[in-house]
């Protein structure tokens with residue numbers, strides 16, 4: 062038996078999960094085996110009573126409570142792996158330096174991921190640490206799908222490239238979708254919609270990522286809780302030249318004060334839906350903009366894939382908000398995409414199909430499990 066600790070360090074939070082994995086390995090498409098312990102520490106670095114000072118303090122406190130004897134390895138979520146990392150990596154000084162080099166491409170995420178690795182390394186000397194990258198699953202993108210149409214030399218020099226994110230989620234969810242449909246993953250084309258705080262769409266052809274909505278950074282693509290997603294790049298020049306905003310302020314505006322919070326003042330989809338239900342017009346518009354963006358990506362990826370077997374919703378919003386699932390796919394019946402209202406609204410929580418049985422495209426809800434995917438990839442490296 063192996064015991065694996067998985068750490069997902071966000072900018073102000075720490076999520077951890079400790080797994081016991083039976084000897085002989087497990088099929089990653091299966092539900093996770095024993096979760097020994099799990100938890101979330103929030104408000105790291107915020108100046109309120111009881112809030113941990115930094116990741117080191119949060120992690121040390123969490124680890125003091127965990128049974129870590131006989132620990133096989135620690136798996137870390139690292140958001141940006143650039144083009145350097147196409148697979149999970151056993152952490153050494155060179156890997157740490159490479160992750161640090163990628164900080165400018167993911168300033169919201171990589172510093173916290175790095176802090177988590179450094180703290181775990183010092184608290185657990187001798188235990189192998191493995192970095193599992195959000196970007197790695199998308200390294201199968203073709204040049205046509207990953208190239209931005211800008212001056213080629215400039216792009217090459219500065220690493221301007223579609224990297225894509227949420228790869229561990231798109232990977233496990235696309236495999237579980239195939240399992241739900243009772244078909245080999247190699248034969249199934251899926252559009253996976255990861256709708257959490259961050260949100261991204263992915264076109265998965267036979268288990269391989271062939272298109273994804275996040276790009277150089279996790280800012281592009283879908284409308285998110287606090288991030289704008291796609292916009293005309295000229296908006297940035299306009300805000301800088303005409304409104305006189307410094308670039309750092311525009312960065313903060315687009316990453317932290319846009320998306321749902323920018324449009325309706327709240328980033329939590331539950332609160333947004335409640336406001337919309339009371340007739341709040343800003344909330345209603347934010348909902349429409351959010352859903353419309355998803356629908357546009359579904360259309361684009363359907364065209365790219367040529368044949369579509371399934372559309373799968375996952376993560377906090379995708380798994381729990383029937384109104385978003387129905388809204389995002391409204392009006393697509395001519396494409397063979399139909400959401401059955403009773404199935405969509407049923408109070409179920411496992412992997413399930415929510416389209417009518419005879420539909421050409423299965424619409425599914427599949428819970429994501431990034432931590433379990435990280436645990437299995439980690440064991441793949443150290444086993």
Ligand SMILES: Nc1ncnc2c1ncn2[C@@H]1O[C@H](COP(=O)(O)OP(=O)(O)O)[C@@H](O)[C@H]1O
Pocket residue numbers: 256257258259286328329330331376377378381382
């Ligand atoms: N019952 C629900 N209905 C609508 N939205 C929900 C519900 N439960 C959670 N959410 C949304 O899920 C979001 C968090 O998604 P999650 O995948 O947990 O995020 P993270 O990116 O932090 O992992 C919250 O912002 C919230 O809006």
Ligand SMILES: CC(=O)OP(=O)(O)O
Pocket residue numbers: 140195226227257258259260279
């Ligand atoms: C990459 C990304 O957006 O991650 P998260 O959803 O955790 O913010």
Ligand SMILES: [Mg+2]
Pocket residue numbers: 257258259376
């Ligand atoms: Mg998430």
